[in-house]
Amino acid sequence: MPLLTRSVQTPLSIDVRRGAVAGLASLLADRRISAGGDVAVVVGPGQGQRIVDMIGPTLQRAEFINIEGGTLESALDLGQRLRGRNYDAIVGIGGGKTIDTTKYAATRAGIPMVSVATTLANDGIASPVASLDHDGARPSYGVHIPLAVVVDLDFVESGPDRSTRAGIAETLSNISAIADWELAHQTRGEPVDGLAVAMARSGAEAVINHPGDISDDGFVTLLAEALITSGLAMAICGTSRPSSGGCHEISHALDILYPGTAGHGEQCGVGALFCTYLRASLDKVHEARFAQISACLKRHGLPRTPADLGLTDEQFVDAVEFAPRTRPDRYTILEHLDLSRDELGERVADYADAVH
Incomplete structure (x- = not known):
């Protein structure tokens, strides 16, 4: 053989x-x-x-x-x-x-x-x-x-503590990005690279479960390694799929519609949490994920809601509605649900309540 x-x-x-x-x-x-x-x-x-x-x-x-x-x-x-x-x-x-x-x-x-x-x-x-x-x-x-x-x-x-914290949110967003990739596989038959998934997810899981913070060398070393393996996961499969899904679409939309809102990682963290909230409406398994990601973002002093980013709910709805246009070839929970603007408004309002 x-x-x-x-x-x-x-x-x-x-x-x-x-x-x-x-x-x-x-x-x-x-x-x-x-x-x-x-x-x-x-x-x-x-x-x-x-x-x-x-x-x-x-x-x-x-x-x-x-x-x-x-x-x-x-x-x-x-x-x-x-x-x-x-x-x-x-x-x-x-x-x-x-x-x-x-x-x-x-x-x-x-x-x-x-x-x-x-x-x-x-x-x-x-x-x-x-x-x-x-x-x-x-x-x-x-x-x-x-x-x-x-x-x-x-x-x-x-360097700025805010930059390091943004890296935490960027790493956590891999969990949402992988869920989007798996959704595209289940719905449209898009191939998933298991090795890339393992590398991107293992780093995120390590960060989300580590008890330390940015004052702890062990935690910061782990964060650096997680960001490196996340990048290598993309190189392995030849696509940004293991690290970029609806979370990044929302961040890119904010960059276009409301430039300067926050750092890339911070925006991706909020995007990942919102996308996980949307998934929980389809599959209760994601409810625990939502609580886990939310708790980690809160523990590290990271934004979780539109208000935390300095945005109104209406502005965040603008970004989520526009988000699929930033990656027309990418299938995520946003494309899957294809919510109307009114439906998005309701989900965003409910999401803010759920976070608090």
């Missing part, structure tokens, strides 16, 4: 710990990414410069590039600049906008990329997706996954 297997592309190195950034030059050499340090180091605002000051003496042949990322235009500009010299690799240092900008630019230039994350706000740390603002929206673009991933807990701790 033949042995059937599949090859899975993953980073050469994943380093999550305190003091990890100090070993960046050694990582590049030891993993044969760049023996001589001929790399471009792309630095975002915030803590990026602090890292440059730390690693500069050990990467004397590197070129340091400061950017204000997050848009398709900035990524295209960076990609053009990277073509001006032969680099062994590109190192992106910063938050989600910097990492996504660097991933996109490195992919366009055909150069390997190393991700050095200073925040844990989303799963873009190691994902094959870059979300970049363009023409009033934030579409997602396919990119190569990073060749190596570094998360230094010292820098995460120094």
Whole structure:
């Protein structure tokens, strides 16, 4: 009988710990990414410069590039600049906008990329997706996954607590996204990748059941690993399905209709909780899930209702009604129920009561 297997592309190195950034030059050499340090180091605002000051003496042949990322235009500009010299690799240092900008630019230039994350706000740390603002929206673009991933807990701790908490909500939203994927399989026969599901769900389950908070190194390490495996789950199946469902459709709709409402992860957390509430109306099994996700969001001080996001119920109805248009090819609980605006208004009002 033949042995059937599949090859899975993953980073050469994943380093999550305190003091990890100090070993960046050694990582590049030891993993044969760049023996001589001929790399471009792309630095975002915030803590990026602090890292440059730390690693500069050990990467004397590197070129340091400061950017204000997050848009398709900035990524295209960076990609053009990277073509001006032969680099062994590109190192992106910063938050989600910097990492996504660097991933996109490195992919366009055909150069390997190393991700050095200073925040844990989303799963873009190691994902094959870059979300970049363009023409009033934030579409997602396919990119190569990073060749190596570094998360230094010292820098995460120094960053905004709100960003780390947003990463918790982003991770929890995997539970809702997977439920949407399974619904699409049951209703429309859409294939589900079991390995991708296992990776995305295990991280979310670990976070939802961990008793610690963002002051606990053990919890923050677990959160970082969950965000990394969430990104790798997408790479394994070639789709964002294991980490993006109705929850992300709602977040994308908010970005379009009411930009600046909240962070991506925070919006996804509320979207995931609302979608789970909708599922509970069809299957009582999801009632326990709703209570579990709600309790976890509350424990970590995260938004749960439209009001927590600074929105009226009417504005949230606008977003939920618009949400399916952000991913026309994606089937979720929102497309499945296909509620009228009046029905959505009733569900949103009942949802707010259920949360409290």
